[in-house]
Amino acid sequence: MAIEIKMPALSPTMEEGTLAKWLVKVGDTIQSGDIMAEIETDKATMEFEAVDEGVLAAIAVEEGSENVQVGTVIAMLAEDGEDAGDVSVPSGATAPAPEAAEEASAPEAALTPAPAPAPATTPAKPAASGSSGDRIIASPLAKRIAAQKGVELSAVKGSGPRGRIVKADVEGLDASTASAKSSTPTKGAASTQAANDYDAPFEEQKLNNVRKVIARRLTEAKQEIPHIYLTVDVRLDPLLALRKQLNSSLEADNVKLSVNDLIIKALARALQREPQCNVSFQGDVMHQYTREDVSVAVAAPTGLITPIIRDAGRKGLAEISTEMKELAGKARDGKLQPHEYQGGTVSLSNLGMFGTKQFDAVINPPQGMILAVGAGEQRPHVVDGALQVATVMSVTGSFDHRAIDGVDGAKLLDQFRSLIENPMGLVV
Structure with a gap:
């Protein structure tokens, strides 16, 4: 009996994904453990x-298909002795058509930016401006959005099948720009050259799943979490001196500590000293964490992702450094496994290497805080009562004020500053 290959849940929170690429083709013999496809989740490509x-008898979902629900049949496998030519995809088991997927995702419209429309295929007898005679061909969702915006659908060029107007065709329009949008030429499979209200040309770029999730979660964070921001200036010279000494001793072990490695350790040790900041707000209760799992922001081609250094307070600097380099490399290659980026009790974002002096980061829910680290730079600074030139960096903590009081956040930053300026506390 043929085996149904279904869209897997590659993380505990995954509900849908993009079938990015098939690595096998119909007729191939499949062995257990063979890599069949690359699937893009909300965090990475896995x-x-x-x-x-068995033998791959049929592919039900083509590569590049988005919004494929977990559990959807994506392929069929013929077992040993079964004729692959007799295997077909069960009726109703394939992924929904783009229009159906659009309507199914309507509740998310208020939280996620709409993807750019796919380039319309040219039918034998195209329907001009999404109409057929006097009838406008448009999805119910597109009609509803158009009515809310006062857009005349007859002025909109549809990008769906048979010129059908879909959500993406009307979402960025208002009544005054509908006609201009309808005459916009397409450019390539994922972008459109157009003119906005200021007559400046732009290209619409399709959002991947990671960008959609970032947009939704950070919007929710700023809307729902009362942020409080606290900033301290920290003298780096003692830390830089210790780093130089440690790297000299670790050279034989092929380990080279970065400043960020020491900052990760300093944040974890500060949380050990001020555990009231290692918490998250959970409605009527708070979660007080007994381990310091530091999520570290890494810029990847698909968007920001935060691999986790677990139990960072109890790990040595060399171990943190080695683990961070491995995780960062996997993040940039889109190869992180769910357990490597899901969770974390606090976050760290360091933009100092780009020369950013100071910034306020957005909390990554459900965590209760994030530390934003700026560049170390030469500044006038008072050292032992005397004005000197020192290497100083500005550090800003963003705290969820529902869970962390301002005084507790200030205590945490004071401990962090103390550990950076007296860094022997990081190695004992």
């Missing part, structure tokens, strides 16, 4: 391994 064995 490889999907075969569990069963």
Whole structure:
């Protein structure tokens, strides 16, 4: 009996994903453990391994398909002795058509930016401006959005099948720009050259799943979390001196500590000293964490992701450095596994290497805080009562004021500053 290959849940929170690429083709013999496809989740692109064995008889979901629900049949596998030519995809088991997926995702419209429309295929007899005779061909969601914006659908060029007007065609329009948008030429498969209200040309770029989730979660964070921001200036010279000494001793072990490695350790040790900041707000209760799991922001091609150094307070600097380099490399390659980026009790974002002096970061819910680290630079600074030139960096903590009081946040930053300026506390 043929085996149904279904869209897997590659993380505990995954509900849908993009089937980015098939790595096998119909007729291939599949062994258990073979990599069949690359699937883009809301955090990374992951490889999907075969569990069963047989011959790939049919592909139900083409590569590039988005919003494929977990559990959807994506392929069929013929078992040993079964004729692959006799295997077909069960009726109703394939991924929903783009229009159906659009309507199904309507509740998310208020939280996530709409993807750019796919380039319209040219039918034999195209329907001009999404109409057929006197009838406007448009999805119910597109009609509803157009009515809310006062957009005349007859002025809109549809990008759906048979010129059908879909959500993406009307979402960025108002009554005054509908006609201008309808005459916009397409450019390539993922972008459109157009003119906005200021007559400046732009390209619409399709959002990947990671960008959609970032947009939704950070919007929710700023809307729902009362942020409080506290900033301290920290003298780096003692830390830089210790780093130089440690790297000299670790050279034989092929370990080179970065300033960020020491900052991760300093944040974790500060949380050990001020555990009231290692918390998250959970409605009627708070979660007080007994381990310092530091999520570290890494810029990846698909968007920001935060691999986690777990139990950072109890790990040595060399271990943190080695682990961070490995995680950062996997993050940039889109190869992080769910357990490597899901969770974390606090976050750290360091933009100092780009020369940013100071910034306020957005809390990553459900965490209760994030530390934003700026560049170390030469500044006038009072040292032992005398004005000197010192290497100083500005550090800003963003705290969830529902869970962390201002005085507790200030105590945490004071401990962090003390550990950076007296860094022997990081190695004992």
